[in-house]
Structure formats: structure tokens, C-alpha cells
Amino acid sequence: MHILIAPDSHKGGPDAALVAEIIADAWHSIRPADDIVCIPIADGGEGTADILARATGGNTFPLKAPGPLGTAIETDWVLLGDGKTAVIELARTSGLAMVPVHLRNPGLMTTRGMGVAILAAIEHGATDLILSVGGSSSNDGGAGLAAALGYRLIDDTGNPVPDGALGIQSAVNIEITPHPLLRSVRSVRVAVDVQNPLTGPNGAAAIYGPQKGATASDIVVLDRCMEHWLGITGLTSFPGAGAAGGTPVGIRLIFPDATFEPGISLVLDACGFDDALKHADLVITSEGCFDRQTHMGKAISGVAARADVAGVPVIVIAGMVDVPSLAQSAKPGYTFQHVEASSSGPIADVAQRIANLHAATARVAAQIEAILHP
Secondary structure: OEEEEOOOOOOOOOOHHHHHHHHHHHHHHHOOOOEEEEOOOOOOOOOHHHHHHHHHOOEEEEEEEEOOOOOEEEEEEEEOOOOOEEEEEOHHHHEHHHOOHHHOOOOOOOOHHHHHHHHHHHHHOOOEEEEEOOOEOOOOOOHHHHHHOOEEEEOOOOOEOOOOHHHHOOOOEEEEOOOHHHHHOOEEEEEOOOOOOOOOOOOHHHHHOHHHOOOHHHHHHHHHHHHHHHHHHOOOOOOOOOHHHHHHHHHHHHOOOOEEEOHHHHHHHHOOHHHHHOOOOEEEEOOOEEOHHHHOOOHHHHHHHHHHHHOOOEEEEEOEEOHHHHHHOEEOOEEOOEEEEOOOOOOOOHHHHHHHHHHHHHHHHHHHHHHHOO
């Protein structure tokens, strides 16, 4: 049999590459003759750059850039194996995990670092950009990113406003002097996995602000800042504008022809998933917890959707399984033929999680072996 292993990372545990390695090793321990291809995946959020670098033989380039609080940090960007496509993650310059809990305030966080990383990639020679905007700490509508690329908000004294959403309140105009390097960019693809508008009850601040440290009163102010940002730029909200604290708005301002697409689709395309799928008899995917969010655009649902079109069965080997969600293992557009849990509840010990994943995979392989060779 030809087996295609395409797992996501397990949050707080093994990354996608290690999950693929564990599953492949366990499977071969039962069925050593099977041909296995591993394509670790991500949903377009944190970790996407590493996945794509590994899949394409790309390289990582370090740089110093402003972090979420505006102070310089050590970060990086990735150039894919084609030598022309750069992958830049917002989580690496403005990530929520980078900010200590007691300092989290989406009104003060900036996306300027992502703009600096974009410039570094273009200066290196990248002509095509993949922008991953998950995992942000900010709610500045991408204004910081835009400022780094030559689109600066100005106050009534003619000076640049402070970075962060709250700084936008004092802006009266936008000074547009696009960086000359921007002219060499041919395409921009943005990984966006939510369809929230920029403002309102389903907007960036209302839905995602609390997890970034925003209070109820903060959300009202942040919404006002974002409405002002739209007014100054002359843009209107659009589905997905509320992702990552409104960062897609700043991206659209700089790159009006940018395409916004589900992160998993972008990753699967870049990894050559469809070509590998043509030769597969079975797909095995994995995630830390199989639950109702699995069916809301998470990575493994994207894998299953493509496999369904190709007529290839899909097995899930998850860290945990939310039992009520098993009733939804068949959804319009895809079906999981089998869902196996490697543990019945949360496990903090990573080594134990790895051992359980190995054992669960071996169980499934043994079941298939018994069916094929009773």
C-alpha cells in the first residue's frame, strides 16, 4: 500500500514533522512493506514557515525587527526552495506568545515588525510573498506594517502617530510614500482562516480581543480606532478583515491585488500535496485534539476534503477525541473513515504523548493488517 501521512502539530507537544515521523515508524513496525510519504502540514498560522521551508528545501534568514511592543527582537523569515517565494509569519514578529501575560494590551501592540520582515525578504530578492497572519497580539489593523512600508499615519502637527491601535486615534491623514522595493513584488498570498469583519460584534476586537488582554471597555475603544483607520485609508471592511487584529486591512492597503485564502489550502498547494495524493491508497492525518473545531477549517479537515475529491480514505490518529464530535466525522465535502484516540484525556508529559501516539498508530495498522491478511 501507498500511505500518505499528513499530520498537523499537537499543541504543547510534538511538532508536525515529529508527529509524521512517529506515525511512519509505528506503521512500518506493523506493515514494513508499505510505501510511506510524509508531508507535515500547518493551517497557515504559527509554524507554517517552517513547514514550507522543510517541504521545499527552503532556508531561514535571521533579522532584527520591532517586536509586538516596538522593541527590537531577533526573528526570521523563510525563502522557499524556488528561490523567489518568501514566507513571513506575523506570529514571529507580533505573536501573542511573545508577550508576557501582564503586558498584553492589543491597543499598544504593533505589526511594524512584519513590514520590516517583508522589506528584508524583498531586498534579498523575493518577488512572491506568502503572509501568515495567525497568532497575533495586536489590533492595529495592520497600520504598523503599513508604516514600515511607507504608509504613515500623521497627526495634526504633521508627525507620525505612535504605533498601536490607540495611536490611530490621533491620526488626521495618511502620508503615502511607498517603499521603492515594493515595485518588484509580483504576487502576495495571505493565509486567512476566519471570515470576521474588522469591527462590530463579530469583529477583530470583540471576538479575539479578550484573549489578547482586552477588557469590555477596551473593545469599544479598539473598534472606534479601527473605524477611524478605515476612514483614513478609504478602505471598507471585507470578509476576513478582522483576522489577526485587522492585519489584512493593512495588507490590502499596500497590496490591493493580494489574494486571501484558507491557510491549509495555501500550505497543501505549496507542499505538493495533490501530487502525492495521486499515488496514495490511504491518508493518515493527525492533530492534538479532534473536536468540533476540527470541522471549522482546521488543517486536517482540509486534508480530508482533498482526499475525498480524490477518492482516497482518511484515518485520523488524534491526541484526544471529543466523543460528541465523532458524530460529525462525516461532513459535506469530506469523511473521516476512522478516528483513533491515542489518549482519553490531556497529558502534560510530552514523552508519554509520543509513546501513546506510536501505540495508537500501531493499533490501527494491526487492524488493517488483520483485515488484509486474516
